[in-house]
Structures are given as structure tokens and as C-alpha cells.
Amino acid sequence: MNNPYCPVKGKIIDIKEETSNIKTFRLNLDKNISFKTGQFIELTVPGIGEAPFTPSSNPKIEDTMDVTIMKVGRVTEILHGLKPGDEIAVRGPYGMGYPLKEFEGKEILIVGGGVGLAPLRSLILALLNDRKKYKKLVVKYGSRTPKDIVYKDLLREWANNKDMELEITVDAGDETWKGNVGLITTLIKRDMGVDVKNSVAIVCGPPIMMKFSTFKLIDIGYEPRHIYLSMEKNMSCGIGKCGHCRIGPYYACKDGPVFTYDKISGLHGIWE
């Protein structure tokens, strides 16, 4: 019988520094793990521990996988000290991922905050793979300061991509910043050119950002069932057994981590 607790060995083949505390690791695994965009993996530092991350790369690419990681805890601290060539291991993929089929024919609004753009990067790349299936692709990204913006090269590329609209804001600007200043919610507007009645909104970011973005989306007319939220709880086993990531009647690891707001709106602890 397969052992669901055992990871597949792999190596870090490239590391890109995104900000002072965020790095994107390119992984090559001994066995290819193909994932659907929005699914997550458990990334192990051998002998130290594992933590859940949603890959940020295009799911079409099968021989490598990118994972963007902020240095915030015990495992990520050690991950940030690793070099190309170092060994890691991966379990997964787990969870439901984004239901791309349900997005077809719709105007897609993507709202990202901070390092929350990581799973959305994978989603945007997946949407661009089949761009014709979707009516419109609008991306709003908010970052604390210009220095905290991730994927700077890619965002520049997306800004010039006619297949999508991209708008970026920062909470606080600096002398180099000439763009929008203000919270991400200031970019979510009735007149932003999205037909909310034929649209889905996908939000990922820090809990507080998700909370107020959701409220703003509802305020401008989105129905709760058309708002997709990433619930990043303490997904430890990843397979619906260990009990840590429960939200009401769900486990974020197996029933999520992406939930529509109508499913979770009455439950406690969702914004923490």
C-alpha cells in the first residue's frame, strides 16, 4: 500500500530572490509530480520538517516546479538558507485546485496581496495557456511597499500583455514609485470595466487583505458563490486525517484550500 506520509526526493535547481524575505525555488523531482493550479504540496527539508505551499509555476510544465516562499517560520527560515543542488522532498499534490472549467466564458478578476500572488501566478499562467476560453482577464495586485513586489520581471511582461489587464498598488510608496498608492481595495471598483454579473473573483493574500477584498467585492455586486478564496490553514498531513486545518465541516487540505465564499462565510476563524 502506498505510504501517503512519504515524500518524493528532489533537488533545488535554481533560486530567485524576489524581495528581501521572499525567494522562488525551482525544484526538480525524482518523479514528476503534476499538479492542477491551486493545488498545494508539502515541501520537506530532510530531517527538519515540512510545510505546505502552492506551486507558483505553470502547471503545464512538468519537469520542474516553482515554489515561492516567504521567510516566516521554522521551515521557511531553513529553506531560505539552502542553495541550488541541495536536497528537498515533496508530497502531493493535495486539495481541489481552482475549478478552471467553471471559469470558462467568464470575466476573471484576480486579486492578489503580497506573496499571495504566488498561487495566482500559477493560475494566471494556466489561464493564459487557454486564454480564448475566458472572456476577460483582469489582475489587481497590492503590495506593502514597492520593495515587497514579487515577480517584478513577470509583472512588467504582463503589463504589456494584451491578453490581460494588470493594475498594481502599494500601501506606501517611496521616491522611486510612480504608480498607485492605496490599499488593494481601492482597485476593486464598480467602474473597473468588469461585468460582475458574468465574473468570478479569485482572491489570495494575507488574511486581512482577503477579508476586506471579499467585503469590497460583495459591495460592488459579486455573489458569494463567485468569490474564490484560498484558505491557508495549518495543513499538516494534507490528506484529511490529522485534524489541524478544519474549518467548520471542511478540511482546508482536502475540501479546499480554495473555497467559494458562500461555503465558508458563516464559519468562525476563516480570516485568522
Next chain:
Amino acid sequence: MKQKFLKKQDLKIFVEALAATYSVYYPKKNRQGNFHLVPFSEGVDGAALGGVRPFEPLKNFFFRCREKVVDGYEKSEKAPANSKRPYCVMGVKNCDLHGMRIQDFVFTEGDFKDPFYIKNREENLIIASDCTTAIPTCFCHALEVPHYPEKGYDILMSELSSGYLVEEGTDRGAKFLKRNDGIFNEAAEMHIEERDHIRRHAGEKVEANIAEHGIPRRTEFGDIIKVNLDSPIWETEVKACVECGSCNAVCPTCHCFYLSDSEENGNKEVRYKMWDACMYKRFAHVAGGANARPHLWMRLRNRFEKKFDFFPQVAGIYACTGCGRCYSGCPGKIDIRRVLKNLVAEKNGKKHE
């Protein structure tokens, strides 16, 4: 099959026969009057198949508190065969058999199965027994859990004054009984009558507990958790909690665990599956500092929510068997019976304790 009778003085021969195949554990009463599971070594002096549930829940044997699940990534891809001798646990009470329904649901159902639990659960022999009495903390009937086993055992051995009434539950149990047929006598009508009498008597004691403490029954629960999410009951009840996690450890249905990686003799590819406790602050903590249940009262609520709301929703069963262990083991004496009573009273708009 016909019911059999085993004389008290023949218990040793029976256990010796079990010990040829199994690693046998049976309950024994200690000086404080509590039952504990002890391994059979030579004698069976003090073996008490009747009485009430031992302090240790049955889950310990199958969902182990610390189990190595990875030892080298490549060679652990398939779960290793269980090299240990199978267990035979004797004197298992119905509250524990019910607890295993939750453990089985968690570890053997769904898209992913836990091969370690499944292996541990295979090949074992569960010898259940009737409760011959009740202690003040017993309230199984409130959860509609009878105080005598109905299913989920291989053999049923009901303790009588001069011996045991023996019945098969599964093929495995039947085969064992058949192989050792010489040890038993035919059961007589009076043995069955005696068991019925003991059952009635023990049942009355459980009912007396329920009446004395005003413990609500399952039919009165309704949405006790949903309507009480913001009730002051949680904060009041949790005041005495010292966050030791013993309620989690002794609960027959608590199944939460964490995975812990370590380095052993230079081998970095080692992973253990260890019991966790939802009463611990770090349980729902995520890197970066967010915690869905930062306050102790929220964790108490979570514990009840899991048992009285989550499992009824996802598995159609309450994850409480009325065994009373969480109260017995709690240094703060947080009484699950009182919490349930207060939750029901609050739901019905009545004053609570």
C-alpha cells in the same frame, strides 16, 4: 454457533492459548480501583474482564502515540509490513468499540488511507466484554451507546460470577474458539440469565448517573454547538484548563496527529506520526503568526464542535461515547457532562450552572 461457557479457573489456559499467537493485554484493577490494561506475562491474577472501561482507550493499539512512518524516502514509498505480533486486547468495552468507528472513519476512508493504521488494525483479536457496573462518570446511554457490546468485536466474553459467557463475533474469533474448543463447556440457560441480570443492573447504574447529573441525551442536542458558538459557556468552562491535552490523549475518538521529522544516526529521512492535541495553542497556528483559535476557550469550543457537530455532519456519528475519561483525566475537572447540560440549557433559553 452455540454460546460457550469458560470457567473462571480456565481463564489462564485460554489466555495462554491466545498468547501463542497474540501479544495479549487485559484489564486489571489497581489499588485506586481504576482499571488499566496490562500485558499478559505469566499469571492472570487480577484479570478483570468485567467492571468498566480501562483508563487507556483502545485506540492506543492502532493509532499509536508515536509511530515511525518514514525511514528513508525511497524505501518508505510503500508502507512496510507490520512485523510486530498482532495484539489481542481483552475486556474491551462498548464505548471503546464505538470510539473505533471514528478512528476507522478517519484512517480507512476517504481518498487517502493510512496504511499504518490499517496494518495495525489487521490481524488483531478484539475480545469485548460487558460492563458489569458503572462508575459515576459513565454516561454512554446519553450518546445512545449501549453499555454492552453489540458488534465490532471478534469474541465477546461476558464476565459472570463463576466464569465467562463466550460468543463469537467474527470468523476470526470463531476460528480461534473452534481451535480451542476443548477449553469450553456448553453455556447453560442460567448463564444467559445471569448475564441478562448483570446487563440490566449495569444499565440501571448508567441511567442513575444520567438522572443524577441531569445529563442531556443525544435527541436533545440539536444544534447545541451552532447556536452556542459565541456562548459565554466556553470561557466559563475553560477557566480551569491548564492546556495539558490529557482530554485529547484519553479520548477514544480523538485522532489528531502531527508529522515530525528528525535526524537519526545520520539519516535525515525520518518521519514520525505523533499524537497532537487540539487544546494546545500551536495546534491551528500557521507560520507568520495567524491562528484560527488563539484563545483557550476557542479551543475548548473546537473540541466540542469536532465531536458534536463536525463528525455528525461528515460521518453521521457523534464522536463522544460517554466514557467519561476526559473528565476523569482532567486536572481542572472540566466536566463534559456539565458542559453538555449547559449547552442544551442555553440552547433552550434556560439558566445554566
